[in-house]
Amino acid sequence: AQTVTQSQPEMSVQEAETVTLSCTYDTSESDYYLFWYKQPPSRQMILVIRQEAYKQQNATENRFSVNFQKAAKSFSLKISDSQLGDAAMYFCAYRSIYNTDKLIFGTGTRLQVFP
Amino acid sequence: DAGITQSPRHKVTETGTPVTLRCHQTENHRYMYWYRQDPGHGLRLIHYSYGVKDTDKGEVSDGYSVSRSKTEDFLLTLESATSSQTSVYFCAISLGSGSNNEQFFGPGTRLTVL
Incomplete structure (x- = not known):
C-alpha cells in the first residue's frame, strides 16, 4: 500500500522569504500523480500544484514549485516570496494511475508566515 | 469553484443518533467522494461513488453508509453516531x-x- 509522509508538523517563514515543505512517499508503482493542497483557516481545500511521475520536469505555478526526486520518492514544495496569505495547512497527496479513485494524504504541515 | 455545496456546515448530535450529511454538485461530475479529516491523520477516504447507485468503500468505511440516487447528490449516513466520528x-x-x-x-x- 502507498503511504505519504510529511515529517514537518509546523514551519515558519518571514514574509518575502522562501520556504520548502517536505514530503516523501512510498510506492511500488512507476507511474502516479502527486499533489500539494493548501487548506487556509476557512477549511477550503485548494489544489496548489500537481506533478505527473512520468514527467521529469518539475511543475511550477507562479510562486509555487516542486522538487520531484523520483528515485528518492521525494516531492517537496517551494514557496518563493512568501506572503501572509500563504499561511495555511499544506497537504501532500498521492494518486495511483491504476486506482484513480483515491487520494492518499500526508498528515499536513502548518505554515506560519511572519511579517 | 467547482459548484460543490455541503449541508449542514455544522452539526452537533448525541451518541446513538442517526446523522446524514449531504453533498450537492451542480456540474454533473461522475465521481464523488467522502473524506474525513482528523488531526494527525490528514484526510482519509470513507466512501466514493462512480455513478448513480454505484458506490464503493474507502479506507475508513466502518460505521458509514452512502447513497447516490441522483448524479448531483451524494449522501453520507452515520446510522448510529459515535464520539469517534x-x-x-x-x-x-x-x-x-x-x-x-x-x-x-x-x-x-x-x-x-x-
Missing part, C-alpha cells in the same frame, strides 16, 4: 477516472458527536 467531513468531486482526475473539494462539515 467527531470530525470534519469533506465531499469531493472529479471529472472521471482518467489521467485528469483532479479532485475538487467542498467547504466541509464539522460534526460533533457528544
Whole structure:
C-alpha cells in the first residue's frame, strides 16, 4: 500500500522569504500523480500544484514549485516570496494511475508566515 | 469553484443518533467522494461513488453508509453516531477516472458527536 509522509508538523517563514515543505512517499508503482493542497483557516481545500511521475520536469505555478526526486520518492514544495496569505495547512497527496479513485494524504504541515 | 455545496456546515448530535450529511454538485461530475479529516491523520477516504447507485468503500468505511440516487447528490449516513466520528467531513468531486482526475473539494462539515 502507498503511504505519504510529511515529517514537518509546523514551519515558519518571514514574509518575502522562501520556504520548502517536505514530503516523501512510498510506492511500488512507476507511474502516479502527486499533489500539494493548501487548506487556509476557512477549511477550503485548494489544489496548489500537481506533478505527473512520468514527467521529469518539475511543475511550477507562479510562486509555487516542486522538487520531484523520483528515485528518492521525494516531492517537496517551494514557496518563493512568501506572503501572509500563504499561511495555511499544506497537504501532500498521492494518486495511483491504476486506482484513480483515491487520494492518499500526508498528515499536513502548518505554515506560519511572519511579517 | 467547482459548484460543490455541503449541508449542514455544522452539526452537533448525541451518541446513538442517526446523522446524514449531504453533498450537492451542480456540474454533473461522475465521481464523488467522502473524506474525513482528523488531526494527525490528514484526510482519509470513507466512501466514493462512480455513478448513480454505484458506490464503493474507502479506507475508513466502518460505521458509514452512502447513497447516490441522483448524479448531483451524494449522501453520507452515520446510522448510529459515535464520539469517534467527531470530525470534519469533506465531499469531493472529479471529472472521471482518467489521467485528469483532479479532485475538487467542498467547504466541509464539522460534526460533533457528544
